[in-house]
Amino acid sequence: MSSAPRSPLELFAIDHLLTEEERAIRDVVRDFVERRIKPEVADWFEAGTIPARRLALEFGELGVLGMHLEGYGCAGTNAVSYGLAAMELEAGDSGIRSLVSVQGSLAMYAIHAFGSEEHKREWLPRMAKGEAVGCFGLTEADFGSNPSGMRTSAKRDGDDWLLSGSKMWITNGTIADVAIVWAQTDDGIRGFVVPTDTPGFSAREIHKKLSLRASLTAELIFDGVRLPADAVLPGVQGLKGPLACLNEARFGIAFGTLGAARDCLETAISYALDREQFDKPIAAYQMTQQKFADMTLELGKGMLLALHLGRLKDEHLLRPEQVSLGKLNNAREALAIARECRGILGGNGITLEYPVIRHMNNLESVYTYEGTNEMHTLVIGQALTGIPAFR
Amino acid sequence: MKIAVCVKQVPDTWAEKRLKPEDSTLDRESAEGVLNELDEYAVEEALRLIEAQGGEVVVVSMGPERAGETIRKALSMGADAGIHIVDDALHGSDAIATSAALAKALEGRGFDLILFGSESTDARMSVVPAMVAERLGLPQLTFAQKVEVDGSTVRIERQAEYGYDSIEASAPVVVSVVEKINEPRYPSFKGIMAAKKKPVDTLTVADLGLEPVTVGLAAAWSAVDEFAARPPKAAGTVIADDGAGGVKIADYLSQQKFI
Ligand SMILES: Cc1cc2nc3c(=O)[nH]c(=O)nc-3n(C[C@H](O)[C@H](O)[C@H](O)COP(=O)(O)OP(=O)(O)OC[C@H]3O[C@@H](n4cnc5c(N)ncnc54)[C@H](O)[C@@H]3O)c2cc1C
Ligand SMILES: Cc1cc2nc3c(=O)[nH]c(=O)nc-3n(C[C@H](O)[C@H](O)[C@H](O)COP(=O)(O)OP(=O)(O)OC[C@H]3O[C@@H](n4cnc5c(N)ncnc54)[C@H](O)[C@@H]3O)c2cc1C
Numbered sequence: 001m002s003s004a005p006r007s008p009l010e011l012f013a014i015d016h017l018l019t020e021e022e023r024a025i026r027d028v029v030r031d032f033v034e035r036r037i038k039p040e041v042a043d044w045f046e047a048g049t050i051p052a053r054r055l056a057l058e059f060g061e062l063g064v065l066g067m068h069l070e071g072y073g074c075a076g077t078n079a080v081s082y083g084l085a086a087m088e089l090e091a092g093d094s095g096i097r098s099l100v101s102v103q104g105s106l107a108m109y110a111i112h113a114f115g116s117e118e119h120k121r122e123w124l125p126r127m128a129k130g131e132a133v134g135c136f137g138l139t140e141a142d143f144g145s146n147p148s149g150m151r152t153s154a155k156r157d158g159d160d161w162l163l164s165g166s167k168m169w170i171t172n173g174t175i176a177d178v179a180i181v182w183a184q185t186d187d188g189i190r191g192f193v194v195p196t197d198t199p200g201f202s203a204r205e206i207h208k209k210l211s212l213r214a215s216l217t218a219e220l221i222f223d224g225v226r227l228p229a230d231a232v233l234p235g236v237q238g239l240k241g242p243l244a245c246l247n248e249a250r251f252g253i254a255f256g257t258l259g260a261a262r263d264c265l266e267t268a269i270s271y272a273l274d275r276e277q278f279d280k281p282i283a284a285y286q287m288t289q290q291k292f293a294d295m296t297l298e299l300g301k302g303m304l305l306a307l308h309l310g311r312l313k314d315e316h317l318l319r320p321e322q323v324s325l326g327k328l329n330n331a332r333e334a335l336a337i338a339r340e341c342r343g344i345l346g347g348n349g350i351t352l353e354y355p356v357i358r359h360m361n362n363l364e365s366v367y368t369y370e371g372t373n374e375m376h377t378l379v380i381g382q383a384l385t386g387i388p389a390f391r
Numbered sequence: 392m393k394i395a396v397c398v399k400q401v402p403d404t405w406a407e408k409r410l411k412p413e414d415s416t417l418d419r420e421s422a423e424g425v426l427n428e429l430d431e432y433a434v435e436e437a438l439r440l441i442e443a444q445g446g447e448v449v450v451v452s453m454g455p456e457r458a459g460e461t462i463r464k465a466l467s468m469g470a471d472a473g474i475h476i477v478d479d480a481l482h483g484s485d486a487i488a489t490s491a492a493l494a495k496a497l498e499g500r501g502f503d504l505i506l507f508g509s510e511s512t513d514a515r516m517s518v519v520p521a522m523v524a525e526r527l528g529l530p531q532l533t534f535a536q537k538v539e540v541d542g543s544t545v546r547i548e549r550q551a552e553y554g555y556d557s558i559e560a561s562a563p564v565v566v567s568v569v570e571k572i573n574e575p576r577y578p579s580f581k582g583i584m585a586a587k588k589k590p591v592d593t594l595t596v597a598d599l600g601l602e603p604v605t606v607g608l609a610a611a612w613s614a615v616d617e618f619a620a621r622p623p624k625a626a627g628t629v630i631a632d633d634g635a636g637g638v639k640i641a642d643y644l645s646q647q648k649f650i
Contacts, residue, residue, distance in 0.1 A: 020460065024467060024583045032577065063580040075580035 005273065008265055008292075012300035017307055018080070025081045029088040032062055037092035042352040044214040045093065048207070052099060052133065052175045052216055060130025064089070064100055066108040072124035074108075079318075080310035083255035087306075091259035093355075094362035095215030101256070102171045103127060105248035107134025110180045110191055113244060114235030119193050123178055135176035137167035137220050138242045144169075145375050146390075147182070148239055152222065154183040154192060154232075161185075161232065163192060163200075163225040169369070173203040173218025180233075181222070182242050191233035191241050200225035212365040247323050250370045251313060254326030255306045257334035257366055258299060260359040265295050267356055268341035271348070282344070291340055298333040305329060321383040328376035335363040392446035392540065394437040395502040396470065397493055397523070398430040400454045400461035401513040408513065414608060415615035416483045417513060419455065426461045429508025431468075433568050435575040436538055437506050438469045444540065447471045449502075453481060453492050459591065466586035467578035473591035480596045483608025486514075490522030492606060495599035498527060502563055504545065509534050509567040520567040530560035536571040 009015075015023060036058060044050045059065050066074040068082035082104075090097035108127050111119050111134075126132035143149045152165025163183060173179070179194045179201070194201060200223040205216060233241065269292060272283035282288050309326045312318040338360035342349040349356055367373055375390075382388045402408050406422030426434075437448045450465040452458050453476035462473040476492050484492070497505055505527075507520035524531035532538075535547035536555060543562045548555040550569045578586075596603050604610060630639045644650045 020463070021583055021587060024464070024578065024586075025580055028577050028580075028583070062577060067580055075584065077580050077584065081580070 005269065008269075008296040008299050009262065009303060011296060012303065014300070014303055014307075018084070022078070022081050022084060025077060026084040026088060029062070029064065029085045030091070032058075033088050033092040033096075037089075037096055038355075041093045041096065041214050042355070042358060045095070045358050046213070046352055048209070048213045050095065050099070050214050050216065052172065055096070055099065056103070056130035056133050058130070059100055059103075060128060063128075064104070065130055066104040066112070066124065066128050069104070069108060069112045069124070069128075072112070072120055073128040074112075074124065078310075079251065079313035080307065083252060083306055083310045086252035086256040087259035087262075089259065090256035091263040093214045093358065094256065094260055094366050095212045097252075097256045097259070098171050098212060098215045101249045101252050102136055103130075103134050105252055106136035106245045107176075107178065107180050109248045110136065110233065110241070110245045111193065114191060114233040114241060115193065116230065116234050118230065119233070123193070127178075132177040133172055133175050134178050134180065135170050135172040135218075135220075136242075136245065137170050137173075137179050137181040138246075139167060139169050141166070141168040141219075145372055147242065148189070150182065150184060150189070152181065152183040154185050154190065154227070156186070157226070159229040161192065161227040161229070163194065163222045163227060165222050167220040169206070170203070170218045170220050172216060173220050174205045174216050176203070179220060180245075181220070185232075188238045189241065190237060192227060192231050193233065194222075194225065194227060194231065198225050198227065211361045213361075243320070246370055247320050250323045250327040251309065251318070253366060253370055254302075254309060254323065254330045257330045257363065258302050258306060260363055260366075261295075261299050261302070261330075261334035261337040264338045264341040264356045264359050265292070265299060267354055268292075268344040271345050271354070275346075288344065291344065295337045295340055298337060302330045302333050321379050324371070324376040324379040324383075327371060328373060328380065331363065331367045332373060335360070335367050338363050392441060392444055392503050393501055394440060394446060394448045394504045394506060395497055395500070396430070396433045396437045396448060396450050396465065396506045397497075397508075397519070398434065398450050398452045398461055398465055399427040399508070399511050399513075400424040400452065400458040401427045401511055404428065404512055410615070410618050414483060415618060416608065424457055424460060426464045427508055427511050427513075429510055429512075429568065429570060430465075431508075431575040432570060432572050433506040433508050434465045434468050434470060435573045436568055437504070438576070439573065440504070440538070440540060446503075449474060449500075451493060451496055452476065453484075453489060453496075455482075462591055463586045464578065466589045466591075467583040468576060469578075469582055470589075472589055475591055475593045476595075476599065477593055478595045478597075480603040480607050483611060484606050485611035485613060486516050486518050486522060487612055488606040488610055490519050490526055491601060492596070492599055493519070494523050494526035495601060496594055497523070503543075504540070504562060505529070505565045507565065507567040509569050520565055524565035527563075527565070529563055529565050531565045531567075532558055532560055533565075533567040535566050535568050538566055538568070538572070 063075050064085050067077050070076040138147050154161045154163045176196050181192045181194050202221045203218040275282050341356050342360050402422035403425050409418045411418045448470040449472045450470045451474045452462050510517040532547040534550045536550040537548040539546045545564045546559040
């Protein structure tokens with residue numbers, strides 16, 4: 001006797017762990033993604049571009065930009081709600097979630113945590129509305145996993161700063177109004193609030209990507225960019241500044257990747273129920289069911305982990321190495337789920353008619369950015385042994 | 392301006408709806424409950440009116456405990472307060488009893504405008520707004536695709552097959568709205584967080600001053616004797632196109648008296 005199928009996360013009764021408010025916030029984002037993102041995102045992906053300005057305004061109206069920050073026009077939700085929003089956005093597309101993460105958790109967070117009152121008043125309300133877009137420049141062509149070696153520098157010239165160098169792989173770089181740029185100074189690494197219309201600043205779009213195609217990625221070039229004395233973020237010195245921002249974004253990714261995985265798994269289950277080979281649905285074969293069961297377990301365990309990290313974060317107890325547990329596990333498992341689902345869709349699995357290969361390709365970027373799989377492994381290894389093994 | 396909006400919790404539009412075998416009433420537990428779609432338009436219209444002219448929006452819902460979520464949804468969109476009529480005695484109420492309870496809850500609170508959706512998606516009777524208006528002795532401006540408030544004059548465009556009728560009445564009035572009227576907003580995150588701090592009064596049948604025997608399933612004027620599941624769809628007729636496919640389809644349609 002067959003029974004009505006249940007979705008993987010329903011099987012885990014995940015909703016039972018959420019408050020009514022968290023579910024309401026999630027539902028609003030889910031609905032937005034269904035109506036505004038899913039119908040169009042495959043075309044954006046194919047075209048290799050997104051209507052980023054328009055989307056930023058729509059996200060501003062929705063309230064997701066910097067949603068977990070307090071004041072300055074931000075909603076001030078809890079961390080779990082922010083995670084759930086990231087998950088729904090990434091169920092649409094990792095590139096779309098990236099736009100929001102970079103804006104809220106990297107650029108706005110940097111200003112919110114380390115900026116002066118003037119920085120906050122000038123940028124945060126407009127960024128929350130999506131009227132101003134931000135980007136975050138840490139990575140350089142020669143310094144990815146090891147940003148401490150960065151070459152971009154800011155030197156004093158009278159009261160001013162002169163910023164020189166370049167940054168690579170910068171999400172939102174070509175459309176940003178403001179860039180948070182990390183540079184070497186005489187006092188170590190400092191962050192700078194750089195309006196992108198400052199003379200000497202330029203951004204070049206990176207083409208030929210096969211991943212995160214519904215996202216804009218850029219190289220930033222600083223050719224003697226003259227900044228006033230107060231362009232520096234006063235609240236932090238050293239690598240811990242950018243790392244604190246990355247922790248915010250990585251937390252969102254621990255949830256976000258599960259959204260992509262969920263979308264793949266749900267697509268594959270419904271596909272397998274419809275698709276018949278050898279006179280019965282491929283969902284009726286034990287090998288297919290084993291795949292579904294295994295993937296559901298990983299998805300559900302990842303979700304429980306993400307929620308646990310979220311509750312810790314809301315109690316201000318979350319440690320960076322715990323964020324690494326979430327980023328490492330959930331990006332890795334989401335990618336594995338996407339690949340398995342890709343196979344279940346057979347030939348249809350390689351087209352943009354279904355979301356699966358798009359998620360799969362996107363997750364390759366997510367696996368790499370915000371700390372590669374290996375970097376998070378080393379963080380966890382150090383936490384367990386006390387021995388840093390990075391170099 | 393003081394506006395009431397009557398909102399109903401209904402099973403999710405996409406969910407399979409079932410009647411309960413014990414008493415032939417809708418199984419409201421088996422599907423997720425949502426704010427009746429047209430009522431969202433009514434809430435939106437109320438919010439737009441007070442955003443333009445100032446005032447207060449109170450949402451009123453009759454339904455079991457979990458209809459509280461529906462009230463909260465309307466509050467998160469921006470309504471100011473809620474009234475929840477909740478009482479086991481109301482289970483199985485028909486439109487007559489529902490309208491009596493709503494009328495009692497609305498009465499004497501000084502509402503200038505009482506907004507409704509024009510139809511629920513579960514029972515779809517489209518009668519509650521008119522019944523409430525009759526009980527309160529208020530003019531009914533139903534099926535509005537546009538609402539204007541000018542001092543104490545309320546003007547609507549009533550949707551019609553040929554276009555619309557313009558009608559007006561003096562406040563207080565009952566208005567029911569159709570889908571064409573606006574595009575409801577998403578609740579904002581701030582709205583969602585503020586909603587749980589907004590006041591919601593709960594009222595029982597006794598609070599309303601109604602006799603329990605006049606409401607609920609036993610008091611309903613009509614009863615469901617039996618119900619049956621819809622028969623499964625019969626397999627369609629497949630016509631293979633051997634060059635004369637068009638003629639065969641035309642023959643089929645004329646046999647069925649479609650053409
Ligand atoms: C689409 C996209 C968007 C991005 N957006 C941004 C952005 O907005 N802002 C920003 O600053 N950056 C951004 N990045 C950059 C991203 O964070 C880096 O790509 C990432 O940190 C890895 O750096 P890398 O590419 O230089 O790889 P590398 O550091 O060269 O790593 C290559 C490989 O070597 C491994 N490896 C390195 N060191 C060790 C070691 N000690 N032990 C073992 N293995 C090691 C790595 O794990 C990896 O597998 C983005 C990247 C992509 C792809
Ligand atoms: C399948 C089914 C069949 C039914 N058949 C009958 C029947 O034949 N005869 C009968 O008398 N009753 C019937 N009922 C009961 C009916 O659902 C209730 O009386 C209901 O509260 C009002 O009817 P409606 O949903 O059709 O409202 P409608 O008149 O379609 O609703 C119009 C508007 O009235 C408001 N409204 C309606 N209900 C409420 C509420 N509970 N709280 C706040 N506002 C509300 C909303 O603004 C709504 O948009 C039936 C119910 C079901 C589920």
